[in-house]
Amino acid sequence: MKYTEDHEWMSLDGDIVTVGITDHAQEQLGDIVFIELPEVGTQVTKGDEVVVIESVKAASDIVAPLDGEVVEVNEAIVDTPGNVNEDAEGDAWFFRVKIEDTSQLDEYMDEDAYKDLIA
Amino acid sequence: MEDLKKTPLHALHLDLGARMVPFAGYEMPVQYPLGVMKEHLHTRAAAGLFDVSHMGQVLLDGSQAAAELEALVPQSLLGLEEGRQRYAFFTHANGGILDDLMVANRGDHLFLVVNAACKVSDVAHLRRNMALSEVIPVTDRALLALQGPAAEAALGRIVPVAEMRFMDVSVQESDYGELWISRSGYTGEDGFEVSVHEAQAEAFARALLEMEEVEPIGLGARDSLRLEAGLCLYGHDIDTTTDPVQAALTWAIQKVRRPSGSRSGGYPGDAVIGPKLAAAEIDPDDTRRVGLVPEGRAPMREGVQLFETEDARTPIGRVTSGAPGPTVGHPVAMGYVPVRLSLTGTQIWGEVRGKRLPARVAPMPFVPPTYKR
Structure with a gap:
C-alpha cells in the first residue's frame, strides 16, 4: 500500500492500481453525500482532477496520482456515497488505473511515513 | 487562532x-x-x-426607543406588544439591507439580537441615529x-x-x-x-x-x-445590494409601514422600497430570491452561476446558499433570478464544475416549520 500527501491510498496488483482515500481523509471530509467518478477508458495524467467528492460541508477534488488508463470505477459508492465514511480503505475504493510504468509508485509514502504525516 | x-x-x-x-x-x-x-x-x-x-445582544433604553428604531427599519415596533419579538432589518438609503435582527419588547426597554459580523457597525448605527435612547451592548x-x-x-x-x-x-x-x-x-x-x-x-x-x-x-x-428552513444568512443571501422586495422578505414589513399605512415610510431606502411595495405590476426584470432544487444529486453551492437554458452564454443569477439537505434527502439551494423566471416549477440551469445541470424553482421552506403559534 502506498499513500499520497493528498490522502489517497494506492494498491498495486500486476499493472493495475486501485485508488481510494484514506480513513483520515474521510474523517476530515465528514459525511459524504455525492461522488462523481471518471469514465472508464479515460486516459489520466498525474495531477488531473478525476473525482469530485461532496460532503455536507464542501466539495473537494481527488487528483490522479499516476499516469494511466481508468479501467474500472466503483459504481457502488456513487449509489451510496456514505460507504466511503464506513470503509474508505476497503470496499469503498474509487477507481482502478492500468499503468505502464510501476516505478511511478516509488515516490509515494509507505504506511509508516503516511502515519507520521497525519500524526 | x-x-x-x-x-x-x-x-x-x-x-x-x-x-x-x-x-x-x-x-x-x-x-x-x-x-x-x-x-x-x-x-x-x-x-x-x-x-x-x-x-450581538443590545438593550435599547428610553421612552422613545421604539419610535426611534422605526426610523431605521421598515417594521412596526410601536405596534410590537410587550412580551413579543419580531424579525426586522436595518435598511440602507439605497434600499439594501445592512443587517437582519430580532427585536423584543420587554416592557420598559427593547432587546435586540443582531448578527456577529455586523454587531459593531450596528451599535454605531444605532448610536448615531437614536439620540433620545441609550444603546447598551450586552457583553x-x-x-x-x-x-x-x-x-x-x-x-x-x-x-x-x-x-x-x-x-x-x-x-x-x-x-x-x-x-x-x-x-x-x-x-x-x-x-x-x-x-x-x-x-x-x-x-x-x-x-x-x-x-x-x-x-x-x-x-x-x-x-x-x-x-x-428557507431562512436568509446575512452577507450571503441578503446584503446591501439586495432590497427586501428582491430578497422576498416583504412578509416581514407590516401594513402600517407600507405605502398608505398610517406610519408609512420614514426609514432609510423608503424611496426605493415603498414604490416597489405599492406597484400594481411587478417589474419582470427585477430580481427575486427563490428556492432551488437541483434535479441531480450534486449540490449547487454559493456562487454557482444560473442560466436560463443549457447553452445560454450570460448568467441570469447566482446561488447564494446551497448544500445537501439532510432532512429532505436531496440538495437544496437559494439564489436570485429575474422575476420572470421566479415561478415555482421553472427550470433553470446551474453551472457546476463547468457542467450545466438542471434545477427547478421551488417553494420555501423546504421543510414545514413546526413553530408553536
Missing part, C-alpha cells in the same frame, strides 16, 4: 470534542464528534443545543439556542416555558440566574433562544446536555438547518 475571541462556552466545546473554526472573529464549533449530518437530523428529531454567543451574557421538537420538554425542566408561543419573550429566574428567553430560533423548528450570564452559561449548557434528548450542534448543521 490566537486573535480570535472566545465565547463563555469555549472550554465546553473543547471538552465535547468540537472541531473549532474561525467565524465572524470568534473561534466557534463547526461540528462535534456526531458530525454535521447526524447533528442536523438530531435537531429535527429531538433537540439540539447551539452556542450563538458570538451574536457579559452568553446566548444559546435550543431547537427541535423536544426543546420544550428539555428547557421545561429548568424553567416553565410551555405557556410561551412562537415569538414570545420572557425573563425568568432560574438556578442559573436570570434567563432571557424567546420562543424562536433559526432552524425552522420549535425552540428557544436563551440569554444567560456568562458565569452561569457553562453550568446551564451542561444541565441541558445531560438530558437524553439534547445533543450539542455546530455551525455546520446550523447552516444546513436554516437553509432547509
Whole structure:
C-alpha cells in the first residue's frame, strides 16, 4: 500500500492500481453525500482532477496520482456515497488505473511515513 | 487562532470534542464528534443545543426607543406588544439591507439580537441615529439556542416555558440566574433562544446536555438547518445590494409601514422600497430570491452561476446558499433570478464544475416549520 500527501491510498496488483482515500481523509471530509467518478477508458495524467467528492460541508477534488488508463470505477459508492465514511480503505475504493510504468509508485509514502504525516 | 475571541462556552466545546473554526472573529464549533449530518437530523428529531454567543445582544433604553428604531427599519415596533419579538432589518438609503435582527419588547426597554459580523457597525448605527435612547451592548451574557421538537420538554425542566408561543419573550429566574428567553430560533423548528450570564452559561449548557434528548450542534448543521428552513444568512443571501422586495422578505414589513399605512415610510431606502411595495405590476426584470432544487444529486453551492437554458452564454443569477439537505434527502439551494423566471416549477440551469445541470424553482421552506403559534 502506498499513500499520497493528498490522502489517497494506492494498491498495486500486476499493472493495475486501485485508488481510494484514506480513513483520515474521510474523517476530515465528514459525511459524504455525492461522488462523481471518471469514465472508464479515460486516459489520466498525474495531477488531473478525476473525482469530485461532496460532503455536507464542501466539495473537494481527488487528483490522479499516476499516469494511466481508468479501467474500472466503483459504481457502488456513487449509489451510496456514505460507504466511503464506513470503509474508505476497503470496499469503498474509487477507481482502478492500468499503468505502464510501476516505478511511478516509488515516490509515494509507505504506511509508516503516511502515519507520521497525519500524526 | 490566537486573535480570535472566545465565547463563555469555549472550554465546553473543547471538552465535547468540537472541531473549532474561525467565524465572524470568534473561534466557534463547526461540528462535534456526531458530525454535521447526524447533528442536523438530531435537531429535527429531538433537540439540539447551539452556542450563538458570538451574536450581538443590545438593550435599547428610553421612552422613545421604539419610535426611534422605526426610523431605521421598515417594521412596526410601536405596534410590537410587550412580551413579543419580531424579525426586522436595518435598511440602507439605497434600499439594501445592512443587517437582519430580532427585536423584543420587554416592557420598559427593547432587546435586540443582531448578527456577529455586523454587531459593531450596528451599535454605531444605532448610536448615531437614536439620540433620545441609550444603546447598551450586552457583553457579559452568553446566548444559546435550543431547537427541535423536544426543546420544550428539555428547557421545561429548568424553567416553565410551555405557556410561551412562537415569538414570545420572557425573563425568568432560574438556578442559573436570570434567563432571557424567546420562543424562536433559526432552524425552522420549535425552540428557544436563551440569554444567560456568562458565569452561569457553562453550568446551564451542561444541565441541558445531560438530558437524553439534547445533543450539542455546530455551525455546520446550523447552516444546513436554516437553509432547509428557507431562512436568509446575512452577507450571503441578503446584503446591501439586495432590497427586501428582491430578497422576498416583504412578509416581514407590516401594513402600517407600507405605502398608505398610517406610519408609512420614514426609514432609510423608503424611496426605493415603498414604490416597489405599492406597484400594481411587478417589474419582470427585477430580481427575486427563490428556492432551488437541483434535479441531480450534486449540490449547487454559493456562487454557482444560473442560466436560463443549457447553452445560454450570460448568467441570469447566482446561488447564494446551497448544500445537501439532510432532512429532505436531496440538495437544496437559494439564489436570485429575474422575476420572470421566479415561478415555482421553472427550470433553470446551474453551472457546476463547468457542467450545466438542471434545477427547478421551488417553494420555501423546504421543510414545514413546526413553530408553536
